[in-house]
Amino acid sequence: MHKYHKRILYIVGLFTLVITYLLKLVYDAALLNSIMTVLSIIMGFNITAVSTLYSRKFIVNLHKKIDIEIPGQTQLQTLKRYFAISSQTTLATIMYLILYQLLIKNCQYILLSLLDVELLCTSLILPLVSLNICVLVFLLKVFLKGLIYEAEDI
DSSP: OOHHHHHHHHHHHHHHHHHHHHHTOOOOHHHHHHHHHHHHHHHHHHHHHHHHHTTOHHHHHHHHSBOTTSTTOBHHHHHHHHHHHHHHHHHHHHHHHHHHHHHHHHHHHHOOOSSOHHHHHHHTHHHHHHHHHHHHHHHHHHHHHHHHHHHHTO
16 A cells, blocks of 8 residues: 555544543444444445456556555555555444444443443444445546546547
């Protein structure tokens, strides 16, 4: 992943974590279900996007070009890494939301801490979703470039 994308993810994640913790946001079950639906759509996009790239000249072109941001790596390898990060982040967030819905009410009584455990766990939801959306935006930029590249020979 490019360094500036890592910086963007770090800033967005940290900013949304601090904001959601300070605002003490609360999510009801309907909102959590909506978030999981959006994440499922993102996962579906990843799977569909990878499958549509097969047998495209855009992929051949990416395989031939070295990524100037990451020496020794082709642009195709970089794209593969973005898909891996997006899929892993999406699956991790979905699992986190499932565990949150199942366990958070019980865990806050079990764990003794100076922090409000429920507030801390709740504060992680928006940053995780924000990271998923950022990586999706990065992938969409690549697809739009590919769309233009494919259309140039028509």
